[in-house]
Ligand SMILES: [Zn+2]
């Protein structure tokens with residue numbers, strides 16, 4: 001069985017059409033494929049599905065679902081950005097699109113002091129958010145300086161606070177890459193095993209455990225050469241196993257070939273005796 005439930009396309013920042021992703025998956029023996037485009041956001045940006053195209057995305061996934069029903073099980077999902085002041089309620093998107101599941105992720109962090117301003121000026125959001133993802137670490141450095149005066153602990157705490165609020169209030173089907181804040185850090189500002197950082201990681205793990213959300217094991221950092229570990233990290237996964245948290249391996253594919261890049265995640269989970277590995281939703 002081969003599956004992937006975290007898949008992008010040209011509707012957002014992916015490099016292939018929905019159909020191209022499906023054809024590649026079928027040709028490589030996948031039995032399950034879930035699409036999770038980046039959710040529409042109320043300001044101009046280069047990575048999310050445009051609001052005006054949201055229903056086209058949903059309808060096209062559903063059409064493929066029917067067309068390919070005898071070859072592969074396709075699911076309609078969305079990777080929804082939780083941004084205080086901008087997108088705090090997933091339900092309208094879930095209901096409007098008739099989504100079958102969602103991944104809740106944090107890529108954009110406002111300084112807590114600017115949340116109220118954002119609420120009334122959503123179109124200006126691009127100037128008020130720390131973008132922690134993307135291909136350039138310089139963007140991370142500049143955003144940290146601009147929105148958190150270079151105070152890494154404050155920025156990281158805001159990231160985890162935001163993550164925790166999302167998990168508690170939205171209970172996404174899958175929690176997306178919840179320690180990705182380490183990617184562009186590149187062990188410069190802090191190390192993963194520092195107590196203050198681990199405390200934040202473990203607090204979020206505890207919340208995932210209590211809410212019963214599934215957690216992904218995201219391999220994208222490794223095959224893109226941006227990071228040396230999964231999200232969440234191997235040590236964190238060992239801890240999560242003691243709590244029995246269900247995990248699902250995802251490649252966060254942006255082009256067809258990415259679908260194959262599981263980077264030894266299944267083997268690693270087996271090696272450490274991870275008990276609750278899901279292969280389908
Ligand atoms: Zn993401």
Ligand SMILES: [Zn+2]
Pocket residue numbers: 006008079252
């Ligand atoms: Zn993604």
